Amino acid sequence: MADSTKQPPVTAVSAETSEDDIVDQFPHIQAMQFVLIHMPSGNVKMVLMRPDSTVTLGKFGSFQCNNLIGQPFGLSYEIYDREGNIRPVPNWALSSVEETAANNQNIVDDTSVQLLSQEEVERLKEEGMKGNMDAAEIIRKMIESHTEFDKKTEFSKAKYIQRKMMKFLKVFTPVRPTLYSITQYFFNKNPEKIRHLRIDTLSQLLNHANVRANGKILVVDDTQGLIISAVAERLGGYGTLVGLHDGKDSNYDVLRYMNFSKHIMDTVHTVPFSMVDSEKGYDEVEKRTEEEISEMTEEALRSYERKTRMYAVRSKALQLLVEGEFDG
Numbered sequence: 001m002a003d004s005t006k007q008p009p010v011t012a013v014s015a016e017t018s019e020d021d022i023v024d025q026f027p028h029i030q031a032m033q034f035v036l037i038h039m040p041s042g043n044v045k046m047v048l049m050r051p052d053s054t055v056t057l058g059k060f061g062s063f064q065c066n067n068l069i070g071q072p073f074g075l076s077y078e079i080y081d082r083e084g085n086i087r088p089v090p091n092w093a094l095s096s097v098e099e100t101a102a103n104n105q106n107i108v109d110d111t112s113v114q115l116l117s118q119e120e121v122e123r124l125k126e127e128g129m130k131g132n133m134d135a136a137e138i139i140r141k142m143i144e145s146h147t148e149f150d151k152k153t154e155f156s157k158a159k160y161i162q163r164k165m166m167k168f169l170k171v172f173t174p175v176r177p178t179l180y181s182i183t184q185y186f187f188n189k190n191p192e193k194i195r196h197l198r199i200d201t202l203s204q205l206l207n208h209a210n211v212r213a214n215g216k217i218l219v220v221d222d223t224q225g226l227i228i229s230a231v232a233e234r235l236g237g238y239g240t241l242v243g244l245h246d247g248k249d250s251n252y253d254v255l256r257y258m259n260f261s262k263h264i265m266d267t268v269h270t271v272p273f274s275m276v277d278s279e280k281g282y283d284e285v286e287k288r289t290e291e292e293i294s295e296m297t298e299e300a301l302r303s304y305e306r307k308t309r310m311y312a313v314r315s316k317a318l319q320l321l322v323e324g325e326f327d328g
Contacts, residue, residue, distance in 0.1 A: 027073045029174060031065075034257045035073075036175040036185055044175075044185055046257060054084060061170045073176040078169070089171055139169070177257050179233055183226065186254070194223040194254075202230055210328035213238040218326040220244045225252025228268065229260075237263040242320050243270045269317035281318060285311045 029035060029049060037045045039060050047055050049065050056062045061079040063086050068077070077086040124138045139161065143149055152160065175181055183199045205227065211217055211234045221227045221243055228243050232255070235241060243250065250270040275282070285307045288296075296304065 027176070029069055029071055029073060030259075031069050033259045034177055035068075036177055036181055038173040038175055040169050040171055044189070046185070057170075057172060060172060063172075068174060071174075073174055076171050076173045078171045080170070177259060179230055179258075182229070182254060182257055186224075186226070194226045197223055197226060202226070206230055206234055211235070212327075215327040216240040216242075216320075216325060217328050218242050218244070218321075221252065222246075223254070225250075225254035225256075228252050229254045229258050232260060232264055232268055233258070235264070235267055237261070237267055239267055240320060241268050242317060242326075243268065244273055244276070244321075245270060246273060248272055248274075269313075269320055271314075271317050271321050275318055276321070278318075282311055282314050 031049055031051050033049050035047050035049055037047050037055070037057065039045070039057060041060075045055075045057065049069055051066060051069065053065045054062050055065060057079075062084050063077075063079050064084040067084065067086050071077075076089050078089045079086055121138075121142070124141060143161070146160075149157065149160070179202070180199055183194070183197070183202060186194045187196070187198060209217065209231075211231050213234075213236055215235065216239060217231050217235070219228055219231055219241060228241065229252070231241050243252070245251065249272075252270075255268070285304075288304065293301065293304070
């Protein structure tokens with residue numbers, strides 16, 4: 001087993017990044033991006049990398065977002081003190097499981113096989129929380145103190161180590177949100193939200209709908225934006241996507257989690273069902289003269305500009321729908 005105590009701690013980086021500045025810079029984590037945090041228990045948490053904030057992972061501890069911003073996706077990190085500092089750790093998975101003559105038939109499976117007392121284990125955990133000992137070392141000491149460990153089969157050893165990892169290892173792995181990882185996340189956590197849509201079925205939808213770059217695609221999405229996200233990713237910023245939705249505003253949560261660049265988001269246009277048969281269109285914002293604009297308060301000016309932009313965006317989306325000529 002590799003000694004993770006030799007790994008240097010991860011240092012914080014500058015996190016002055018706005019949402020408009022987010023670009024696809026795989027494989028490094030950006031400020032204000034969504035990240036999937038995988039924990040040893042198998043649980044996954046969706047986290048927004050908000051600068052100067054703290055992420056709490058329950059019994060696995062807490063860490064500072066600034067310490068993770070700028071670091072690679074896919075590596076595992078250990079929370080090694082109470083201040084939320086982190087450091088990279090090696091993969092604990094066994095590289096191979098070899099066949100041996102060992103079996104579990106004569107193994108004594110009770111508390112007597114562990115030479116460390118509960119009080120000693122608690123002291124080791126306390127040292128770990130202080131940063132004086134990492135979880136890997138705690139697990140190693142428990143293995144060394146297990147009188148029956150060498151008698152176990154390789155498979156049983158792997159299961160024992162995995163159980164101790166889930167209990168003691170304060171490790172997490174940040175995973176980049178992709179169509180696959182997002183679909184798996186919602187399918188396992190809240191399948192009703194995406195209408196129990198699996199990744200293989202989603203792939204079939206994209207293929208049968210002729211979704212491709214430079215295409216014009218019409219989407220009716222009742223999966224919180226999963227299908228919209230899939231189409232947008234397939235277009236890759238080249239083409240047009242018109243989404244129809246219930247209510248006044250779209251509820252495409254999944255689209256936010258994908259961390260798409262502005263280049264891709266500019267291809268997405270949404271229209272509520274209530275406007276499909278509208279002959280009038282959206283109510284135009286009353287235009288103001290330069291003199292009227294100059295006399296506006298700062299708050300009134302921001303409101304006027306916001307309404308004007310929103311009218312332009314919605315009108316363009318409705319125009320794209322009326323024009324038709326969709327490829328899929």
